[in-house]
Amino acid sequence: MTLASYHVPEFSPVADEAAIVRGDRFRFTVLTPRLVRAEYDPDGEFEDRPSQVFWHRDQPVPDFEASRDDGRLVIETEAIRLEYAANEPFAPSTLSAHVRELGSVWHYGDDDLGNMGGTVRTLDRVEGSTALEPGLLGGDGWTVHEDTDRLVFDADGWVTPRDAHEDYEDIYFFGYGHAYLDALEDFTAVSGDVPMVPRWALGNWWSRYDHYSDDQLRELMTRFREEELPLSVCVLDMDWHVTDNEYHNGWTGWTWNDELFPDPEGFIDWLHEEGLRTTLNIHPAEGVYPHEDAYPDIAEHMGIDPASERPVEFDASDTQFLRGYFEHVINPLEETGVDFWWIDWQQWEESPEMDGLDPLWALNHLHALDRTRDDRRPFILSRWGGLGGHRYPIGFSGDAYISWDSLAFQPYLTATGSNVDFGWWSHDIGGHFGATGTPTGFGELYARWAQFGAFSPINRIHTGNIEYIDKRPWTFEPTVRETLGETLRLRHALIPYLYTMAWRNHDRGVPLIRPMYYHHPGTELAYHVPQQYYFGSELVVAPHVRERDEATNLARQTVWLPDGEWFEFDSGRPSRAGLHARYGDLGDVPSYAKAGAIVPMDGEPGFGDTAAPETLRVLAFPGADNTFDLYEDDGTSRAYRDGEYATTTLRQSYEPGQVELTVEAATGATEHVPETRDLELCVRGVREDLAVEIDGADGSVEYDPEARTQEVTIPAHDTSSSVTVRLAASDADVIAAEDSRLDRVRELLRHLEIPARSKSQLDDYASAFVAGERTDLDWLGNFRERLTGEQARAIVETLCDVGVAHLDNAETERILLWNGDGRTDVTYRLSTFERGEIPLETEGDIETGPLPALRILELDDLDGQDWTLTVEYADAGSVSFEGEGEAESYEGEIW
Structure with missing residues (x-):
């Protein structure tokens, strides 16, 4: 018996003959200017059936040239140059490729040392981090996917092993340089797109x-x-x-x-x-x-x-x-x-009945397709079944341990999963079970996990069958309870933004969660900040994933903001580009909007309501021009594939003395958009004393000083018409330019357990420092007996762009040192010793001096050595790290 027709997807596996270069024993298929399939078979028999990964080799034929000279085949596109000794088995001496953008060269069999990772089947029995499978993106500009042993689909629509010569090879060369988003778009073109997830999936889930x-x-x-x-x-x-x-x-x-x-x-x-x-x-x-x-x-x-x-x-x-x-x-x-x-x-x-067939892959594939029999979207929850799994959203990452290390790993895992376009991860928010039971301070850990969940693909609160773990928000003390409530409501408010990003993932292969290097591939630091990620096209998020420090009573997170202007998402405070240490209480979520960002939200998020909002709240951040096409459809069917959806263009134009925010008329299948909807047009990060004009509607204006937001409310706006809000300043810029360092120091001082008189004195010194009345930090030395090293560090890092961070949430650990202000009164000492030597009995190798502008210290580079790193903060205190080569590093005592 064969499968049902809806269990057999549409394939287009046979490439256009014009894209093929062949010989007696080889065949090359130029799928895109950067993606080439290479096959070798001594019998000259090649595979045209779709494999488990590659379904659509019939692509538009790219421009390329193929030449043969002296038995050497050369295939050239605008992006790569591939060379092959015709009819020879693939080997380092017979097959190579040059990636023009980076000048890198791949030879067959090269180790993919620059691979930036993919994802993992499951986190079952894993606490903290674990090694990931290879991904499609490589720091050296190339990766190679080995497809030789993948099953292929037969004429009946089910998989079967290939009947190929034992020396047959089938590989795909990806030569994308730093064009990471192009690589994902092309990959989904040849392997199948990411289906639209149902709109209701983007709200909060309860699971136990x-x-x-x-x-x-x-x-x-x-x-x-x-x-x-x-x-x-x-x-x-x-x-x-x-x-x-x-x-x-x-x-x-x-x-x-x-x-x-x-x-x-x-x-x-x-x-x-x-x-x-x-x-x-x-x-x-x-x-x-x-x-x-x-x-x-x-x-x-x-x-x-x-x-x-x-x-x-x-x-x-x-x-x-x-x-x-x-x-x-x-x-x-x-x-x-x-x-x-x-x-x-x-x-x-x-x-056991078929070599190479993973039952998990089979279940994912068929369960997803089975849903399409009545026009539903191919939506399941299951573990990762290998490359091509992006066609079967969403991923269940497995039974997570309840620990800070497990939480810390999940942002990195989620972002790196995008390297195989597997972006729709669902984690056990709050954890499934504990290795040694529920940790002390579970409320804090749960709240932080929930905050990450709000800024992750799927927010599924989950608990194992452990009697003494209860994640019902109302069972916690008031601060945790309030944080959980704000977080859950924020998640539902973000659904319009999230759903538009789901469309972009389907349409362009661009995941919601993106590593920083996707958008800043030429910046070295972008590859060394695994604690943060782009959340869609407009926001950068670095959730707190470590418990509060006992010395400061605050959590600490390191944030890198790329060149340009940035605003805190919730407060509208302007933020400088560069590395920063952010200290925050339980309600703090480090999240930032780029200049020009537009974030559509549901102004009245409600229980069980994920439909296109009746109240559309649009947050806009000045500083640049931008457009955002809000996507809306019926939320459940596959009619979007036939163009049954609506878009509403949100447009922002900016010049220093003026910013305009326009909501244009909805277009397309407008039956999916309310005929009228209340508009809340919010320009965040601007001054209070601005002139406000509304073109195309009547509305009211209110200023929120805490969020630095001019909010224009327009009731019952006709969505078939457009409306523009214009904010203008009579002088200078509309942006609320301010130096927030003193406010942050005062927030910090309120949490420090030091004498109140010392807090007042520190406030006076900090005020003079921020005002420019003094530039030194010598005054901190007066408080050496009252401050711990961590407290001194927090004050200095809040006042200055200088600091140190130990990032241990990825497969590779690193320490970042930075000194954007070029200070000479924050110094470091790095000592390395041959493993097993006692530092007091040997000089070793010592580096010392002011903190460098930027130093990325990968701990793998210290393999086989013991080491210590001490950072001294203006003679007020120091922090130290130490570690052993070939062993986990750890943050040492604070001296």
Whole structure:
């Protein structure tokens, strides 16, 4: 039996003959100016069927030249020059490529030392960081994907091993230099696009592995609504189904537990009425046993007599089983109203019945396609199944340990996953279980994790079945509770922005979360800030992922802002480009908008409501011209593929004395846009004393001094017309130019546990320093007996662009030293010793002096050496780091 038609995707695997250069034993296919497929086969037999990764080789033929001279083949495009000794097996001496942009050269077999990483199958049993699989982007300008052993799709639409010569090779050369976004766009062109995620998926999810009953969940969801904590998805984990049986441990199950859910359809109807979607967690590995409701039908489908009670074994290679699995197990369960599936596959990685077939990949592929049978989007929750997994959003990163190290790793993992265009990650926000139980200060850790979740692709709060872990926001003390509430409401407010980024991911292959080097590839520092990322096209986020320091009572994060003007997203404070240390209380989330940024939001985010907003709030940040095309469609179907969507262009124009913000008329399928909507047009980071004009509507004006925002409210605006708000200054710039250092020092002093008299004295000195009345920091030495090294560091780093940071949240650890102000009174001493030597008995190698303007110290470079690094802050205190070669470095004592 073959698969159903909707389980077979549309392929276009045969390249245009004009793109092919061939010989007796080789074939090269020029897919784009930077992407070339290379095949070698002693029999001259080549593969035209789609592989698991590459589906669409029929691409527009790029300009290229192919020449042969003396048995040497040369293929040249505008971007690369490829050379090959014709008909010879691939080897370093026979196949090479030159990347013009960087001047780098690849030879067949070269180690990809510059690869910037991809992602990982799962974080199960991982605490902190772990090694990632290779990605598609390389710092040397090239990467190579080996496709030789990938399965291919046969005529019936299912995969099969290749019948190829043992020496056959099939590789894809990516020569993109630093054009990282181009690489992702071309990759999705040849491998399949990233589908649009449903709009409702971008809200907050509630998930817990627990023995919930339908009454308990109704009560819980109602409490979230009453607390004005918006949700859009209610997850049903493991125990929705019968677990007690005589056949296996109950991990696999397909029959509703009627003791917990006596009326599943009625319960799911209730969720839908509340505006919530739901998923069921499934573990398919055990197949279907006689105690399941679905057993008689699937047994007969497989030719098994149900009276025999012989189990229907799981077999990802058998299309008969796969078709029965969906038609007799999955589809009937969906009739109760299930919106999507959480495929929690944790078992074997290769099918015993077919070499090379990963059951996880098979489940992801078919479950995603099965949803399209009734025009729904191919949306699932499952672990990463390998390159090409971007076609099956979204990713479940696995059972996260509850620890600061696990939280710290997730921003890096999420951003780096974009290097294989797997951007739609869903993490266990708050963690699944603890290696040694719940840590002290869990409320702080949970709040910080939730803040990252608000600025991550999917915000799924999750908890394991541990009795003493409770993530209901109202169970925490007031500060944590307030932070969680603000965070959840912010997430729902951001849905218009997030959904537009989802469209860009589908349309252009540009992920929501992006490493800094995507937009600043020529800046070395962009490759060494794994703690931060672009959040869409307009924002940079560096969430706090470490607990507050006992000396300052504040969390600390290092932030790099690239050249240009920046504003704090929430306060509108202008921020200088460069490296900064940011200290913040529990409500602080380091997030920044670039000059000209436009961020559309829902002005009235509500529980269970993720639709196109009735109140559109637009945040605009002055300093540059910009446009933003707000995307809206029906939120669930695949009609977007036929152009059934609307866009509303938001436009900002800026000159120093004036800024204009325009909301243009909606275009396209405007039935997806409210006929009228209230507008809240907010220009953030500007002065209060500006003249405000409104063209095309009537509205009111109010200034918010805390957010430095001029807010224009226009009720019931006709979305088929445009409106412009103009802010003008009678003198100077509209931007609220200010030096916020003194305010930050005062915020810092309020949290320091030092004598109040010392705080007043420090305030006086800091005020004089900010005013330029003194430029030295000698006055800090007066407080040496009262300040710890960390406290002195915080004051200096807040006043000056100078500091040190130990970044240990990625695969490679590094220390950053910076001194943007060129100060000579902040010094460092780096001592290195042969491993095992005692520093007091040997001089070793010592570097000392004022902090450099920028120093990136990769700890791998200290392999085999013991080392210490001390930074002295104006004779007021110091901080020290130390480590051992070939061992984890750690932050040492503060002296």
